[in-house]
Amino acid sequence: MKNSVELKQERAGFITEANTMLELCKNETRNFTAEEQVSYDEKMSKIDELKKSIEMIERQEKLNAEIASKIVAPASNEPKEVRDFSFFKAINDFTDGKLDGVEREMHEEAVNEARSAGRSINGLGIPSFILETRDDEPTQGGSAIAPKNVMSYADALREASVFNKLGANIMTGLSANTLIPVTSEQSVDWAAEIAASGDGGADFGNVELSPKRLASHVNISKMLLAQNGASAEQAIIRDLGRATAAKIDAAIFSTSNVTSAPKAVSDGATGITPTGFSNLASVMLDFVNAEQKAAELGGLQGNLAYVASPKLMAQLKQSAQVAGVDAAMQGALINGYRTFFTNACTSTAASSGVAPTAAVYFADWSSMYMGMFGGLDIMVDPYSVAIKGQTRLVLNQYLDWGFANPTGFVKCISESGATPA
DSSP states (O other): OOOHHHHHHHHHHHHHHHHHHHHHHHHTTOOOOHHHHHHHHHHHHHHHHHHHHHHHHHHHHHHHHHHHHHHHSOOOSSOOOOTTOOHHHHHHHHHHTOOOHHHHHHHHHHHHHHHHTTOOOOSEEEOHHHHOEEOSSGGGOEESSSOSOOOOOOOOOOOOOOGGGSOOEEEOOOOSOEEEEEEOOOOOOOOOTTSOOOOOOOOEEEEEEOOEEEEEEEEEEHHHHHHTOHHHHHHHHHHHHHHHHHHHHHHHHOSSOOTTSOOOTTTTOEEOOOOOOOTTTHHHHHHHHHHHHHHHTTOOOSSEEEEEOGGGHHHHHHHHHHTTSOOSEETTEETTEEEEEOTTSOEEOOBTTBOOEEEEEEEEGGGEEEEEOSOEEEEEESSTTGGGTEEEEEEEEEEEEEESSGGGSEEEEEEOSOOOO
8 A cells, every 4th residue: 555655646646637627627618528527527536535544644654653653762761751851951950060850850851861872971861752743744844953842932943844744764772783674676587487596786885873972062052941931941952952953954965974873875875977057947857867867776566755955846846837837837746746945055156268067966765774872962161161151062973874676766966057258
């Protein structure tokens, strides 16, 4: 049975076809013919049927995700109520050496979690389940970075992360290096009635996840800590989450490996030659060619999606309209596939005689695995910036990612504008 992403893609195709039929009649100022009416009704019926199937599959996927999270998550004596947990109170109490209440419980949980991963907490510990939030739609994955609480406040201008929306496999609470077995390509062949069969090749590879350190520091006003304002507290936590997620995106989607980070998706991906630039045409052709290459590699299945630089957005949104047909980019879909734009996809500015370029990837993102090793380790330093009335927080997060079938990821460095004169 198809998963919810595949069913949504199929439903989006029927919606696009139905819309095309309506637009055709509108442009020709006429009603459906009898044959067109039957075809349109069939498409609408199929759209309704797929909606019911999607709801059923999503419900089951959500249940499966709940079961999987319980298997992966570290053992805990009992569920803990964390609604009263205060990040600011934890920092103040830790600084004063009198950590108590739910903040002490969460710190002890983080210490135990780190110990099981072979690490030690050098400062204030925040366990992974406080940092973690799950999307309602399991196919979009969950994030061990996004903050738990969301309230209105003036946020810093940060781009929304992409890695946790693609349907990658995100595993939290890992306690040791983790191997994910990967089945190699099998083969079959015709044989005579009593001839020996050939070796189908039952070898296995693996994706190995081992902790890589992501670190940062932030200065917080001691006056703000003393006021303990809920909105300010949650805004800081939310921005820390976004900053961390942005760094993860930048390392994943870069066209070259980032120093000390896990490998970028471009390392090992199958590249295609970009089409020579043609205004409002060539960028869309690059996307279609990436899709074709994925099909040739046998990878046109699973959680398929495009990830691209926003430098390509205007070309994509206008290209099909010029040809006098329905735009190939319908909302967040291109050719029926989900599309995400992020500045993490490397782009280069134009120079004399050279067109600007930008990266695009197309793949089944369910073959990407990400592991989170424990929660967040926060060193509370009240001295380094005390002269400014601030407390410095030094943050460490340990994670890794890998790709089960890296060659199944298709990359292209597309020209995003006309060549300068």
